[in-house]
Amino acid sequence: MLRRRDRGSLPGAKLPNRCPIKGFYPMKRLIPLSLALTLLLVACGSDAEETTTTSTTTPVVATTITTTSTSITTTTTRDPGPTSPVTGLESANPDLLDRRVVAIKIDNHPDARPQSGLETAAAVYELPVEASLTRFIALFHDQDGQYVGPNRSGRPTDPTLVAPIGATFVISGAQPWVQGVLNKYDVSWFGEIRGPSFRVSTRRAPHNLYVNTELVRAEADRREFDDVPPPDMFTWGEFPADAEEATEILFDWSSSTKVTWTWNGSGYERSTGGTTQDWISQDGETQEPIEMDTLIVLYARQYTASGSTGSAVPALETVGTGLAQVFAGGRVVEGTWTRASADELFVLTTEDGSILEVPPGRPWINIFPDNRTVTW
Numbered sequence: 001m002l003r004r005r006d007r008g009s010l011p012g013a014k015l016p017n018r019c020p021i022k023g024f025y026p027m028k029r030l031i032p033l034s035l036a037l038t039l040l041l042v043a044c045g046s047d048a049e050e051t052t053t054t055s056t057t058t059p060v061v062a063t064t065i066t067t068t069s070t071s072i073t074t075t076t077t078r079d080p081g082p083t084s085p086v087t088g089l090e091s092a093n094p095d096l097l098d099r100r101v102v103a104i105k106i107d108n109h110p111d112a113r114p115q116s117g118l119e120t121a122a123a124v125y126e127l128p129v130e131a132s133l134t135r136f137i138a139l140f141h142d143q144d145g146q147y148v149g150p151n152r153s154g155r156p157t158d159p160t161l162v163a164p165i166g167a168t169f170v171i172s173g174a175q176p177w178v179q180g181v182l183n184k185y186d187v188s189w190f191g192e193i194r195g196p197s198f199r200v201s202t203r204r205a206p207h208n209l210y211v212n213t214e215l216v217r218a219e220a221d222r223r224e225f226d227d228v229p230p231p232d233m234f235t236w237g238e239f240p241a242d243a244e245e246a247t248e249i250l251f252d253w254s255s256s257t258k259v260t261w262t263w264n265g266s267g268y269e270r271s272t273g274g275t276t277q278d279w280i281s282q283d284g285e286t287q288e289p290i291e292m293d294t295l296i297v298l299y300a301r302q303y304t305a306s307g308s309t310g311s312a313v314p315a316l317e318t319v320g321t322g323l324a325q326v327f328a329g330g331r332v333v334e335g336t337w338t339r340a341s342a343d344e345l346f347v348l349t350t351e352d353g354s355i356l357e358v359p360p361g362r363p364w365i366n367i368f369p370d371n372r373t374v375t376w
């Protein structure tokens with residue numbers, strides 16, 4: 001279905017008037033006659049085994065408990081492992097959850113493609129910069145990347161995205177006034193330094209700077225940056241059963257940047273300008289399409305930001321409220337994003353004010369100009 005966002009019918013900014021935690025509603029339990037008789041026999045039989053059942057969450061493992069009179073099939077459960085606050089998925093490296101996020105600014109100029117490290121990032125932000133282009137911020141939490149880039153410079157919207165999760169932010173540099181914005185939001189950051197950052201000879205500057213996130217963590221420790229795990233970035237949950245189908249989504253970032261994400265049955269594959277956009281391994285032997293589990297779109301007002309010296313650059317207003325869209329599993333749910341300050345996380349709500357839950361998965365988060373369109 002091809003659909004254009006109707007800005008004349010945006011959902012209103014409806015903040016939940018209570019803590020967004022689902023209530024518990026007890027359900028009536030009907031006991032089958034056969035089970036009632038069995039329980040009576042068990043209670044009366046002197047040789048019956050004593051049984052205990054535990055009720056938690058899935059996955060479910062079936063067990064059989066035998067009594068003197070009959071057999072009763074019950075269920076016990078195995079607790080899921082710890083989940084990532086960045087993806088909502090069970091972590092493959094649970095011992096690494098109790099540490100900081102590392103955020104790397106990634107170039108998206110045509111000469112910077114294919115990029116590296118996006119395939120291992122837990123989440124990615126995309127937002128517009130000058131020359132009708134976009135750039136990415138790749139987030140690493142319970143994983144690392146030894147070859148992430150190309151790394152580029154910071155912009156004034158960046159700290160409003162990395163500050164709420166306490167990330168250590170790595171950029172190639174920034175104008176002095178942009179550095180002031182980073183410091184205003186108390187972001188732990190640094191630019192190109194030997195060790196965490198390195199340049200390669202196979203590409204031309206400025207598209208040849210790469211980052212090793214393991215060495216970033218060591219440098220952050222040396223500088224005594226806070227090493228605190230992030231909060232849950234979204235409320236993780238399930239889509240409603242009647243969510244609208246959306247299998248091909250076109251992002252009209254600018255007159256020269258058109259991005260399409262296509263649902264392939266297991267994830268969304270990215271193409272830019274009609275050509276598949278790939279990631280590439282450090283040795284150059286592996287090159288595959290960029291693919292993510294979930295797409296989140298947060299519409300924001302775009303404006304021009306500048307300091308007392310240096311050049312002006314595009315920026316986005318990420319405090320307040322705006323239209324939100326979440327694409328997952330080939331479907332879409334629309335709602336509203338809200339936050340009162342750049343130190344807070346985005347809160348997503350549906351039209352009736354309830355929390356918009358995001359299905360667990362690696363999210364690609366688009367901070368999208370509200371004067372442009374997304375169609376599907």
